[in-house]
Amino acid sequence: MSARVGVGGIFIECNHFTAQFADRAAFERSEWLAGDALLAKDTGVIGGMLSVLRDAGCEPVPLFYASACPSGAVEAEAFDELKNELLECLADAGELGGVLLCLHGAGAAVNAPDLEGDLAGAVRDKAGEAMPIVCTLDLHAHVTFEMLEHMDALLAWETYPHEDAFETGERGARALIEILAGRLKPVMAMAKVPVLVSAIHGQTKPPGPFADVMQEAKRLEGERSLFSVNPILVHPYLNMPNMGGGVLVVTNDDESGAVSLAKRLAKRYWDKRVELQPETISPSDAVRRGKLVEDGPVLLVETADCCGGGATGDSVHTLRTLLSEAPEQSAIVPVVDPAAAQEAHSAGLGQVIRLRLGHQLDPQWGQPVKVEGVVTRLSDGAFIYRGGIWDGRAGDMGRTAVVAVGPIQIVISSNATYDWMTEQYDLLDLSPADFKYVVAKNPMNYQQAYAGVMKAAYVLDTPGPTPANTNALPYTAMSSGWFPAEPEHNIAEPEVLVSRRRNLRTTP
Ligand SMILES: [Zn+2]
Known part of the structure; x- marks a missing residue:
């Protein structure tokens, strides 16, 4: 396959309850990469993406990639600069077959509280409706409707402690190659439940409540040839509406299959909520x-x-x-x-x-x-x-x-x-x-x-x-009850977000 594939992203996890914002210097101190410097990356998500693209004969086209240590929201001016950098690189990239983005999913900017949703919309606008766009996320993402609306496939890391950034980059690139080859028509469903717990019991190696959901997700993924099944334990330190964890499913042209499996696994996650809540001492x-x-x-x-x-x-x-x-x-x-x-x-x-x-x-x-x-x-x-x-x-x-x-x-x-x-x-x-x-x-x-x-x-x-216990935080954006703020709160069923189907361009 000879497709030219744009590679880039903006990666940061943000916290709405902290006083310090992320400025441009926070990214420059960490990673601010374009051109050959981006193409030279051989670790992390970007490294994994590049390696699979090259093995498949695709030409990776460097866009712009920046990361920073987690912090408060990104300052408006810094976010505008980062976003413009990415969009300008996209505009200057020439004819592309597809785009691969490495995002976190729990980013926030002062002028774009859903950083990734905003960015996804801007990239989609620039790239057009027919451009396949695949994006990787941390499993601590706050997955929003806008992300599903504008991206064609979202794949999240599957280990915590996080050890699979490179492998997730590889998975993202493989997904894009499948789309380009016309073998994958991705349909996504994200089923969410209002659980806002810290990551204390969020390990993915068994035993553990989140590990249980992860194991079941991977078992089903193998059995049913679903494209990807990713449990999400939302980063709970954003003050955003509709926060929650759950399960993100990507199927090949099977919307009802995606919805029903995402719902079923999100229910399993909901049932684990008490086990996810940590005990603390002074x-x-x-x-x-x-x-x-x-x-x-x-x-x-x-x-x-x-x-x-x-x-x-x-x-x-x-x-x-x-x-x-x-x-x-x-x-x-x-x-x-x-x-x-x-x-x-x-x-x-x-x-x-x-x-x-x-x-x-x-x-x-x-x-x-x-x-x-x-x-x-x-x-x-x-x-x-x-x-x-x-x-x-x-x-x-x-x-x-x-x-x-x-x-x-x-x-x-x-x-x-x-x-x-x-x-x-x-x-x-x-x-x-x-x-x-x-x-x-x-x-x-x-x-x-x-x-x-x-x-x-x-x-x-x-x-x-x-x-450790999120009840200590003054959330103001949630519109209905959540665990553990209301321990007796119950849900009829998980809320489900579904992606938009597109006629995506393929590459011969
Ligand atoms: Zn994480």
């Missing part, structure tokens, strides 16, 4: 229980301040508890605070400094804590991810310092970064296995990062924009 209780655990590390999971879910990473709730209730125990605590990092760098290694630390970027969730400690490490904060969605890509904590308050090592960085394994601590030569307590600010990846090392883990109930 930092004080966790520290107290941790003292009874022989040895360490004991993981204190402060998931409400998850940079990977759009939080600023500047909470000091758990740090405050450790300072007051376990000051004699060794601990690692990450805090994003650019002003404090700068102060530590100005003071220099070995110096004693006093800091007012935390809750400066997002003051709504707590008060700064006063600490006096010794600067034990200084770094430019640049590291490389090993594995996961950002595999091989640079991470950038910015100016970073470690300040020791007794045996408590506070890792103070300037930029929020996504946690995959322990790359940030490896850079600073801190070995979590040597510590009694480690504060992990994510809902899931700590389980793989500290597998075989951690002696216990406690999910904490602290204030923040990515809490």
Whole structure:
């Protein structure tokens, strides 16, 4: 097949409850790729897309691709620039057979709350009704009607922790090739149920409630030759109407089959809602229980301040508890605070400094804590991810310092970064296995990062924009009840969104 296929996208997960917005610099710090730089990508979704296209004899045509660490909504000006960049590349790409996009699905811009829906509409306008467009999403997508309306096939990642970005890129490219060959006439149905739970129990490796839905989806996909069956656990930190998780099905020209299967599996997901809801304890209780655990590390999971879910990473709730209730125990605590990092760098290694630390970027969730400690490490904060969605890509904590308050090592960085394994601590030569307590600010990846090392883990109930229990958040956009806000709320049946059928162009 000799089709020319445009490849690009804008990838970010956003949070409507956090104070920090994403500007252009947030993308430039992460990935801002066009031309040969985009074509050189051999990891992640884009890498997977390119590899399948080349193997099939297609010519990948670089459009524009940018990604950023999760954060608040994208600033209006930045979104306009990103979108225009993509649309201009599309306009300049010459004759294309199809388009492949890598999106997240839970992006939001100040001027386009449904970032992906807006972008999908704009790309469709430019590309025309006959252009096959296939798009990949995170399984934490907020799938909207606009996405189904404007895209021909949506395929989501199938692992959490996320390990299959490359494979999903491959699946996306294969779907497009099938459409171009005239063998696939995609019809999509997304069945949704109003479940807004954190990702704590969202692992896809069994056992687990979401893993159960995933296993059933994959079993049916194999049995019935459906094109794709993707369970979705919506990123719950958007304040948008009609939020929910469920199942996204792509069939070959079978609308009623897509609708009935999506509904049936979404019902199964609904039935798991209570199991999906995590239990939490206070930092004080966790520290107290941790003292009874022989040895360490004991993981204190402060998931409400998850940079990977759009939080600023500047909470000091758990740090405050450790300072007051376990000051004699060794601990690692990450805090994003650019002003404090700068102060530590100005003071220099070995110096004693006093800091007012935390809750400066997002003051709504707590008060700064006063600490006096010794600067034990200084770094430019640049590291490389090993594995996961950002595999091989640079991470950038910015100016970073470690300040020791007794045996408590506070890792103070300037930029929020996504946690995959322990790359940030490896850079600073801190070995979590040597510590009694480690504060992990994510809902899931700590389980793989500290597998075989951690002696216990406690999910904490602290204030923040990515809490374990979403009842802590002031949602205003939902029009009817949802779990867990109304634990007794019931539904007659899942709501179903269906895609539009098009006469798509094929490539001989
Ligand atoms: Zn995700």
